Amino acid sequence: MDLFLDGLMNALTPENLLYAVIGVLLGTAVGVLPGIGPAMTLALLFPITYTVPVDSALIMFAGIYYGGMYGGSTTSILLNTPGESSSVVTAIEGNQMAKRGRAAQALATAAIGSFVAGTIATALLVLFAPKVSSAVVQLGAPSYFAILLLALVAVSAVLGSSKMRGFIALFLGLAIALVGTSTGQARLTFGSPLLADGIDVVVVAVAIFAIGEALWVAAHLRRRPLQVIPVGRPWMDRKDWGRSWKPWLRGTAFGFPFGALPAGGAEVPTFLSYITERRLTKHPEEFGKGAIEGVAGPEAANNASAAGTMVPLLAIGLPTTATAAIMLNAIQSYGIQPGPQLFDNEPALVWTLLASLFVANTLLLVLNLPLAPIWAKLLRVPRPYLYAGILFFASLGAYSVSFEPFDLALLLVLGFLGVAMRRFGLPVLPLIVGVILGPSLENQLTQALALSGGDVSTLWSEPVAKVVYAVLVLALVAMAVAAVRGRAARRGASSVEKEEVSA
Amino acid sequence: MTAVVVAYSPDEYGEAALAAGAEEASRRSIPLVVVNATRGDAYVDPHFADADTVARLRERVGEVEVLQEVVPDVGAEVVRVAQERDAELVVVGVRHRSPVGKALMGSVSQRVLLDATCPVLAVKPSA
Amino acid sequence: MSTTTETTTGPEGPRVVDRAQYGLAAFLAVVGVVVVVDATGLRPGFADQPVQPSFLPYVVGTALVVLAVTLAVATARGNVAEPEGGEDVDLTEPSDWFTVAKLAGVFLANVLLVDTLGWAITGALLFAGCAWALGSRTLLKDVAIGAALSLITWYGFYVGLGLPIPAGILDGVL
Structure with missing residues (x-):
């Protein structure tokens, strides 16, 4: 508890509070804006990790993650086009509510539900992560290798209904991870010194998320404007509260464990939450026509899953979503290895981050209830500027890695790979996770076999x-x-x- | 076949133009054509009328032809429709803009005023 | 991120073969072969090294070739890719690859010029060029926004992050 209070004090310093506010606002904005999500934003903001202290950077990134979940719900409700995949379910009832003049209530139950779920789930995270971590710390390299293998297979095979495409993406990612020097030997560098240090994960992430997305959208730009439903300040009456609080709690119960599972993510729990609410409701006739339970439950579930994602990320060093994958890379870029030792080696950092999640959650509620009408105005940004801006910051992010034009050329090539992946329906997450976890996979295998003197049976000895x-x-x-x-x-x-x- | 063409947007300027256009059309006993175009470059364009607004518009001025198009240049589209219909008159709503604002934003009404080959009626919302 | 689904065309229509998917399969096969060939050129590591540097490349390369074959077979059987949708994506219209080519051209110009002209100039051109390629027709405004962005980011990196971005020909001016 003392550790947590220390963390809270650190999270509430003016500087860190500022980073939290920036993160939450930025996260909500990108959640609202079409074509740009939290994972892409973290990739684009990567340069700040070069000088901003690690706790501030992580506080901001956490704010963006939570904010993105919230921003996605705003577009779901007001436009019927979910900003993020985690808000697809929210759109079903949320947009119906808005069409029937209950946009304010839909936004309110989404915002308050996100807050309630986020707070409970973060508390669960504070309780569980250290326990998981101390359990994982007992594990040897063979178990660790097995868990990595399971995570890679799960990410590739479970998400998306085409396993073949998942594995294609995964192995392309692993191939990219091979580039560079390993144990003194240059692999796949084609004799170029520019490739000797490997391809920076930032360049890959920015290329696949930002360039790939921008070029793909450019090829298929939606022309006819959508109709946004005007909205005032969100509010709810007594009856809405009465109908919302149980779905919030149930949504949290779905979201947290799924977020913590490899390949869990937010899509499955939001969907489960919706189905459950539809079954349990006392107002079945309203479902499909704007039932508030159908917004409250899924919105709670997606925020709870964001907190759940932090459990494997911090305790095992295993990312289960694209955003978590970029966060993992950010932490590693500071020379800190997330995983079981993190809680022992960097207690101040971990507890500051956990405390800042509570802060981010509270900020979201305080800022977003009054700001909802302004977020809706963001949708008027002309797309040429939006996508030109994405390409601009993507180039800057890749260029700033080492100020080599070569990285920009690489960015374009990998950007075309990103376009091809979207054209052929290859999921992005397995590729990114493959790039990030590829080296760990090789390390753990080497460690395990080195300890056993090359005896392969050690791999299933634990x-x-x-x-x-x-x-x-x-x-x-x-x-x-x-x-x-x-x-x-x-x-x-x-x-x-x-x-x-x-x- | 001639007509009065109104450059419409769902705001006070477009409404002023619509009111003036409807009056001119009935006075001249020729059809009214309402043009509501967008460049379609933003996700949401408040100048582009939704189905409800169009329905309400029809309630007010009767059964009129409403053209809703996604075009590269809204002003040019109004001029094109006016030429195509051999319009007697084009009606636009104008707003006050600072010189800087004009330089940066471009102006639909300016485009129509300069390019239209028929008389143009520029109206302002009654203050 | 959207999920993908495989759709097999039913008997109601003629079987559609997504020919472009053969291209993807060929690409995967080429990458797989390159990875394996590259691995054969690696010297064996130290004797006590349990995992040779060529081990993982062999696995990855082989897997890519196997996946390439699987994909080619699935394509021949009528497996069709489902392109990724999105909030800003309209898949009902044919793809506009001309815009993509323009964007790539602008991007390539940035790659070639950034060393000589410096980020402050090429960044502005990159923004304005991309906005133009995407259909903006207010050139003056686009260049102004681009210049503001590139100058702000240049000074932001220099002052805020302590990272001097190479200034190119503006060295000494900025």
Whole structure:
């Protein structure tokens, strides 16, 4: 508790408070704006980690993460186009509420629900992360290697319905991670000294998130303007509170554990929360026409999952979302390795970060309730400026890594890879996670085998590793069975249709 | 076939132009054509009318032709429609702008005033 | 990030083959082969090194080739990519690759000129050029915003972060 209070004091210094405010405002703005999300923003803001102290930078990044979750809900409700994938479900009821003149209540239950869920989930994070960390610290390299392997497979296979495309993205990421010098030997550098240090993760992240997205959008720009529903200051009456508080709590219960799971993310828990609320509601007739429960639950779930994501990130060094992946890289760029030792080695940093999550959450509520109408105005930014700005800051971010035009050229090449990935429906997350975790994977394997003197059986010598491999095998078998069944079902369906056609 | 063409946007300037245009059209007994165009470069354009606004507009001035287009240049679109319909008159709503504002923002009404090949009526919202 | 779904065209229409996807498969195969060939050129490490530097490249390269074959087979069977949608993306219109080419051209100009002209100038041109490529037609305003952005970021890096971005021909002026 003392550690936490110290952290809170540090988070509340004027300087850090300023970074939190900037982060929260920036996060909400990018959550509202089309085409730009928290992961891209963190990638673009990477240069600040060169000089800003690590605690301030992380406070700001955490503010952006939480703010992005909130901003996405604003566009979901007012425009029926979710700003982030985590707010897709919010749009179902939220936009219906807004169309029926209840935009203020929808925004209010989203904001207050996000606050409640964020606060509870952050408290859970404070309780659980150290416990997970002290459990993980006991693990040896073999278990660690197994967990990394599971995380990579989960991220590639679980998210998105095409496993093949997930693995294509993952292995492309691992291939990018290979570039550079390993144990004194140059791999995939093609003799160029510019590639000897490898490809900076910042350049990859900026290229895939920012350049890829901007070029992809440029090729498919939506022309006809959307209609935004005008809104005043969000508020709720007694009845709305009565209908909201239970969905908030249930949403939190869905969001936190899913956020903490590899490949959990925010999409699944928001969807589960919506289904649950629709089943439990006393007003089933309102669902589909603007039920407040359908906004309160999913919005609580997505913020709780953001807090849940921090558990594996801090305690194991495992990112489960794109935003967490960039945060991990930011922490590493300070020479700090997130993972089990973090709580022992950097207690001040960890507790400041945890305390700042509470601060960010409170700021979101205080700032965003009155600011909602202003956020809606942000949508009037002309797109040429929005995307030109993204390309500008992307170039600056990549250039500032080492002031080499070569990095800019690399940025363009990888940017085209980003476009191709979007064209062919390849998910982005496995690639980024592959680039970031590729080196750790090799390190843990080397460590494990070095300790055993090259005996491969050491890899499944630890109980945790055994369990993880069992889970991995089960998952792969389940996937194979599902694939075979799916094919059979499809064949069945098509033969039925053929009969109908011939009849 | 001739017409009165109104450059419309859902604000006080567009409403003033619409009111004046409707009056001119009925006085001359020729059709009224309402043009509401957008460059479509912003995610949301407050100058682009939604379906409800168009419905209310029809309630007020009767069954009129409303053209809603996404075009590179809103002023040029108004001029194009006026020429296509062989319009007798184009009506635009004008607002006061500082010289700097004009230089930076460009102006639909200025474009129409300079380029239109028929008389142009510039109206201001009644203060 | 949007999720992707595989759609197999049913019997109701002629089987669509996404030919461009063969290109992706070929690209994956090439990358995989390059990774493996590069790994064969690596000298073996120290004797007590349990994981040779060429181990992971072999795994990754092989996996990429296998995935390339899988993708090619799936494509031939009618597997169609589902392009990523988005809030600002309209997939009902045909792709506008001309705009992308213009943007890439502006970007390439920045790569070539940044050393000689410096970020303060090329950054402004980059912004204005991209805005123009994306359909803005207020050139004066675009250049003004671009210049403001590049100067602010230059001084921001210099004063705020203590990082002097190479000034190019403006060395001594800024």
